[in-house]
Amino acid sequence: xxxxxxxxxxxxxxxxxxxxxxxxxxxxxxxxxxxxxxxxxxxxxxxxxxxxxxxxxxxxxxxxxxxxxxxxxxxxxx
Amino acid sequence: xxxxxxxxxxxxxxxxxxxxxxxxxxxxxxxxxxxxxxxxxxxxxxxxxxxxxxxxxxxxxxxxxxxxxxxxxxxxxxxxxxxxxxxxxxxxxxxxxxxxxxxxxxxxxxxxxxxxxxxxxxxxxxxxxxxxxxxxxxxxxxxxxxxxxxxxxxxxxxxxxxxxxxxxxxxxxxxxxxxxxxxxxxxxxxxxxxxxxxxxxxxxxxxxxxxxxxxxxxxxxxxxxxxxxxxxxxxxxxxxxxxxxxxxxxxxxxxxxxxxxxxxxxxxxxxxxxxxxxxxxxxxxxxxxxxxxxxxxxxxxxxxxxxxxxxxxxxxxxxxxxxxxxxxxxxxxxxxxxxxxxxxxxxxxxxxxxxxxxxxxxxxxxxxxxxxxxxxxxxxxxxxxxxxxxxxxxxxxxxxxxxxxxxxxxxxxxxxxxxxxxxxxxxxxxxxxxxxxxxxxxxxxxxxxxxxxxx
Numbered sequence: 293x294x295x296x297x298x299x300x301x302x303x304x305x306x307x308x309x310x311x312x313x314x315x316x317x318x319x320x321x322x323x324x325x326x327x328x329x330x331x332x333x334x335x336x337x338x339x340x341x342x343x344x345x346x347x348x349x350x351x352x353x354x355x356x357x358x359x360x361x362x363x364x365x366x367x368x369x370x
Numbered sequence: 371x372x373x374x375x376x377x378x379x380x381x382x383x384x385x386x387x388x389x390x391x392x393x394x395x396x397x398x399x400x401x402x403x404x405x406x407x408x409x410x411x412x413x414x415x416x417x418x419x420x421x422x423x424x425x426x427x428x429x430x431x432x433x434x435x436x437x438x439x440x441x442x443x444x445x446x447x448x449x450x451x452x453x454x455x456x457x458x459x460x461x462x463x464x465x466x467x468x469x470x471x472x473x474x475x476x477x478x479x480x481x482x483x484x485x486x487x488x489x490x491x492x493x494x495x496x497x498x499x500x501x502x503x504x505x506x507x508x509x510x511x512x513x514x515x516x517x518x519x520x521x522x523x524x525x526x527x528x529x530x531x532x533x534x535x536x537x538x539x540x541x542x543x544x545x546x547x548x549x550x551x552x553x554x555x556x557x558x559x560x561x562x563x564x565x566x567x568x569x570x571x572x573x574x575x576x577x578x579x580x581x582x583x584x585x586x587x588x589x590x591x592x593x594x595x596x597x598x599x600x601x602x603x604x605x606x607x608x609x610x611x612x613x614x615x616x617x618x619x620x621x622x623x624x625x626x627x628x629x630x631x632x633x634x635x636x637x638x639x640x641x642x643x644x645x646x647x648x649x650x651x652x653x654x655x656x657x658x659x660x661x662x663x664x665x666x667x668x669x670x671x672x673x674x675x676x677x678x679x680x681x682x683x684x685x686x687x688x689x690x691x692x693x694x695x696x697x698x699x700x701x702x703x704x705x706x707x708x709x710x711x712x713x714x715x716x717x718x719x720x721x722x723x724x725x726x727x728x729x730x731x732x733x734x735x736x737x738x739x740x741x742x743x744x745x746x747x748x749x750x751x752x753x754x755x756x757x758x759x760x761x762x763x764x765x766x767x768x769x770x771x772x773x774x775x776x777x778x779x780x781x782x783x784x785x786x787x788x789x790x791x792x793x794x795x796x797x798x799x800x801x802x803x804x805x806x807x808x809x810x811x812x813x814x815x816x817x818x819x820x821x822x823x824x825x
Contacts (some may be wrong), residue, residue, distance in 0.1 A: 309699045315680050321692065328696040332668065335661045336704050342658060344710050351712040354567055356553050356770030356796035357720055359601050 302326045302333070373473070374583055379412035379419075379430030383475050386432035390477065390524045393822075396505055398497045399519040401437050402444055402479035408432070411475050426473030427583055433527040436516050437479035438486065439463040440560040448562040449484040449512070451495045452678050452685050463560030464595070465529060465571055465588045472587035477525055480515030484687035486531060486564035487671055487694065488512050489539050489759035490741075494687055498741050501544055502822050503786055507738035510540030510759060516574050517544035522822060526576045527584055531561065533568045534663055535733075535763030541574055541775035542733035542789025543759075545818050547581045547806065548574045552796045553770030554599035557592035565670040566597065567709070568663065568767065576817055578806045581774070582607050585799065606800045610807050617727040617801065620651035622793075626731040629761050631748055634732035634788050637778040641790045642730050644814045645805060651729055654718040659765035662708035662715070669705040672697025689756070712768065719769040723795035728805055732762055733775045733789035766793055774802040776815035790815070 303326040310317045310325075317325065375382060387405055394400050415429050435441065438448040440459035447453045462470065470476060481499045483491050491499040491514025499514040501507040502522035509518040513530025517540030520528050530537040532550040541548025549572045556571050563569055573588070575581040589603035621642040627635060627650075642648070672679075672694045675686075679698065683691055722729075735748050735758060743755045753761075766773055775789040792809075794801040809815040 306696075306699055310695070313676060313680075313698065315676065315695065315698065316683075317695070321683070321695070324692045325696045325699065328692050329699065332665065332696065332700065332704070336665060336707075339658055339661050339665070339704070339707055339711060342707075342711055342714075344707070344714065348710050348713060350706065350709040351567075351716065353597060354553055354712065354716075354770060355599050356716060359599050360797055362602075 302330045373425055373427055373429040374580060375428070375430045377430060379415040379475060380409070382430045383408050383412040383432055383477070386477055386525055393522050393524060396500065397502055397518050397522050398499050399480055399515040399522065399524060400434065400478050401447060401481050401496055401515070402441070404441065404444070404476055404478045408475045408477050415473050426471065428469060428472040428474035428587055431474045431527055431580070432477050432525045433469060433474045433529070434477045434480050434519055434525050435466060435529040436482050436513050436531055438482065438531060438562040439466055439479070439529060441466065441476065441479055444479060446562050448486065449482040449493055449496070452682055453562070461560065464557040464592055466560070468588045468590070469584060474527065474584070480519055480528060482515055483512035484690060485671070485675065486512040486533060486536060487690040488756065489535060490756050491515060491540070492689060492741060494689065500741070501738045503545055503818060504738070506740050507786070508543060508741050510543035510738065512536040513574065514540045517541050517546050517548070520544070520546045520574050520576050521817065527580055528574045530572065530574055531564070532570045532572060532767060533565050534667060534767055535760035537572050537574060538733045538763045538773060538775040538789065538791060539759050541777065542787065543738040545777040545779070545787030546574055546576060547578060547777060548572065548775040548789070549581050549585055549799070550767060550773045551585065551799055552772045554597055555799070556588055557595045557598045559592055559595040563674065565667050567666050567670055570767065578610070578803065578810045581806070582610050582803050604797070604800070606803050609800050610803060612804050614645055614728070614805050614808050618725065619645050619647035619728045619730070620649045620726050621647050622653050622729055622731040623650035624652050625656035625765070626653065626762055629748055630732045630735050633737060633780040633782040634735055636780040636782070637788045638730050638732045638790050640778060640780065640814060641776065641809060644809060644812050645730070647730060651726060653765065654722060655715055656765040658711065659715055659768045660761065662711045663764045663768040665700065665704045665708040668693060668697030669700050672700070716769060719771065720795065727794065728801055729793045731791045731793065733791045734759055735761055737783035737786035737788050763791070766791060770796055772796070772799040772802050774806045776806055776809050777817060778815050787818070
């Protein structure tokens, strides 16, 4: 009798979260998506280690710097 | 203001049409041609001129737009076939309207990576856009059609979008001028989005004067666009020839040197020498910024398309569909982490610009690879080719800083260009354009001097 093989954790995650989003995935596509996510998980490790305190909120609708007032216009440089 | 183009609009448009018809089979920049509309518009401009009426600063300048910009009466494809089912746009995008108000003439829509998720414009549905400097090579992406059209001399001006590098990468690889303005500078209304937290729109042009003039024409607040932070226009054209004397200019080292091949580093160094910049500067947390930008891109991009991914995944671009799905499934914790990091990162970048006015870095690690290339070598490290094209642009756009990609021609690339990023603090497009003008006048940055046989 064949013993069922437990899929690796990331593939398991992909299968279940895709189902929760009603996103049908073939076995082959699920495997490729899991590989992609596993690579991202590796990239994210340093981001997990960054010191981010409780008071550091999400960036709002991103504003790189306050839009300059007319008086402050073009200060700095020439 | 004197119009940039003193030729008859109809003559300029017919020349552009002839060039497009002669070359686009080879380059594959255009996905839609609006020639009849262009001809009507050009005739109207000429008639006004003949009557002694004033015309706009861009009178008769032919332009085309990446096909995520709405064009009235045209379906906004955003590089996809899924979007073919959408109704045609009922109005031009805001930036298109503003260029038309300056009397530039719209010739059509341009090829791109599907839904902007790519750096190469190897579009399976519509074919790759090819690099006019060597049609075996990629044009870059995702605004590949926009850069190729300018490099091929089809139009002197195009519009693209840049989320993580999609104006700067194709500008670099095709050897044309590209401007990614400050995040939130220009209205995004009337365009198909990719990542609301990161999308910028901007021009690609064959000269700094046209880059600046088109940018000025597109500026201005848009109270109907929640992502447009500009409260008034800050025109740059009158200041273009102020030069760079007295500016504190540095060249980025560290990440931006380690991930650039020798020709790319040479291009950046040549620019630095021309601008009398000798000091190497460290950009804060570039690697982390790239990761955070990647995570935000994947989550927001994937989430946007979940409805269609449920039922039409097989109609998506094979090169990006798995990434879209993976993005939609990413743990929320990663996304929140990335957005919280962005606030800290922004403060560090703005601190850096208290000490520097202009910073220099290569735009791409290499010159344009052949279409279909899967892997490249960067200083002995094997990297997947497609994501690596944006490795030097992503940290900069994540901070929202304005950047000009200046077309340079270093040794060791078989004659292919590599662009150099000129980077300034948020809202200081004036400085990057002044530096660009200096490089152009010195002959350091320019379009190809070789005629391209593209028919």
